[in-house]
Amino acid sequence: MNCSRIHKHLIFYIEGSLDDETVKSVEEHLRLCPYCTAIADKLKLSLGVIEQEKEVLADIEFADKVLIRMHSEKRPVSAPILSIFKYVAAAAVIIFGVFTGIKLGKVAAGSAEYTSGALSDEEYYLYDMYQEPIESFFLLNHDDNE
Amino acid sequence: MTNNRNNKEEHLIEKLIAGDEPAYRQIIDNYRESVVRLCRGFTGTPDDAEDLAQDVFLEVFRSISRFRRQSSISTWIYRIAVNKTQNFVRDRKKRAYTNYAPEPDKESSEDEGSAADKKLMQKEHAEALHNALESLPAGQRTAFVLSKYEDLKYTEIAEIMKISVSAVESLLFRAKKNLQEKLFNYYRKNLE
Numbered sequence: 001m002n003c004s005r006i007h008k009h010l011i012f013y014i015e016g017s018l019d020d021e022t023v024k025s026v027e028e029h030l031r032l033c034p035y036c037t038a039i040a041d042k043l044k045l046s047l048g049v050i051e052q053e054k055e056v057l058a059d060i061e062f063a064d065k066v067l068i069r070m071h072s073e074k075r076p077v078s079a080p081i082l083s084i085f086k087y088v089a090a091a092a093v094i095i096f097g098v099f100t101g102i103k104l105g106k107v108a109a110g111s112a113e114y115t116s117g118a119l120s121d122e123e124y125y126l127y128d129m130y131q132e133p134i135e136s137f138f139l140l141n142h143d144d145n146e
Numbered sequence: 147m148t149n150n151r152n153n154k155e156e157h158l159i160e161k162l163i164a165g166d167e168p169a170y171r172q173i174i175d176n177y178r179e180s181v182v183r184l185c186r187g188f189t190g191t192p193d194d195a196e197d198l199a200q201d202v203f204l205e206v207f208r209s210i211s212r213f214r215r216q217s218s219i220s221t222w223i224y225r226i227a228v229n230k231t232q233n234f235v236r237d238r239k240k241r242a243y244t245n246y247a248p249e250p251d252k253e254s255s256e257d258e259g260s261a262a263d264k265k266l267m268q269k270e271h272a273e274a275l276h277n278a279l280e281s282l283p284a285g286q287r288t289a290f291v292l293s294k295y296e297d298l299k300y301t302e303i304a305e306i307m308k309i310s311v312s313a314v315e316s317l318l319f320r321a322k323k324n325l326q327e328k329l330f331n332y333y334r335k336n337l338e
Contacts, residue, residue: 007326007330008323008326010326010330011322011323011325011326011329012322015322035337038333038337039330039333039334039337042271042274042329042333042336043326043329043330043333045267045268045271046271046272046274046275046278046329047275048271049268049271049272049275050187050275050294050295052268053183053186053187053272053295054183054186054295056178056179056182056183056186059178059196062174062178062196062199062200063170063171063174063175063178065200066170066174066200066203066204066207067167067170067171069200069204070170070204070207070208073204
């Protein structure tokens with residue numbers, strides 16, 4: 001067996017899952033090849049890490065830590081109420097917006113009160129011609145020139 | 147015997163659903179080691195493994211009412227652990243975590259002479275192993291960790307991963323082949 005063939009078998013050799021004949025060939029090669037032996041040793045050490053990491057140290061506080069986290073995450077029970085409030089607030093904003101829009105629409109369309117000249121205080125401020133007397137002044141002047 | 151175990155498990159599940167704290171503690175007692183071991187296999191670091199294991203149990207307790215009892219509770223807990231750890235590894239990769247850098251074990255306070263050299267060597271081998279593991283496709287990595295860290299049988303791995311036994315065999319074979327190749331390349335560079 002040459003080196004590249006040995007490399008393909010190494011992990012299975014270390015794991016012990018090769019048949020006897022292949023094990024014999026691998027061992028024969030490793031006896032004669034220091035390079036493959038060095039690779040095999042390092043591979044063995046890397047896979048040996050698994051056995052070390054499998055050892056789990058006792059942790060008497062683990063359950064407490066989990067339960068504390070669980071209780072602390074449970075505390076904001078008001079979360080569903082908050083989320084309901086969020087929707088109610090959104091609905092209120094929309095209703096207010098629609099209502100204001102209707103009101104403004106009425107003013108912009110020129111309601112009966114406006115045509116009769118009887119503007120309420122509110123409408124006075126909303127009707128921009130009354131807020132821009134300079135503009136009206138020029139408009140009036142322009143009419144005079146004509 | 148199995149019936150008795152099923153009844154006990156059923157009883158425990160009912161207690162968990164009812165929010166019984168001793169039942170929570172019992173589940174942690176029964177499965178902490180397995181979950182921490184599995185998390186260690188996926189993450190490579192003891193601190194991440196511990197945090198993830200806590201997340202796994204929190205998820206178990208939060209979603210116990212949705213457990214449909216089509217498998218044993220251990221299989222279900224393993225599934226949650228696998229999902230959590232897969233997400234963790236994926237997120238770590240997203241955060242451009244290209245090189246696994248294992249944290250020193252807390253108990254490694256001896257820092258003199260050969261003990262320190264040994265620790266350093268161990269760290270290097272752990273780094274090589276986990277870098278290689280992390281570069282495996284998710285299925286291969288999961289099958290390998292369940293097999294090597296938890297010593298589970300092929301049938302158990304198949305149930306957890308919801309695949310056939312032959313698919314598990316194939317995943318494990320490819321995982322070992324790929325691991326060998328990656329570790330070989332890593333050590334070849336070191337030896338040159």
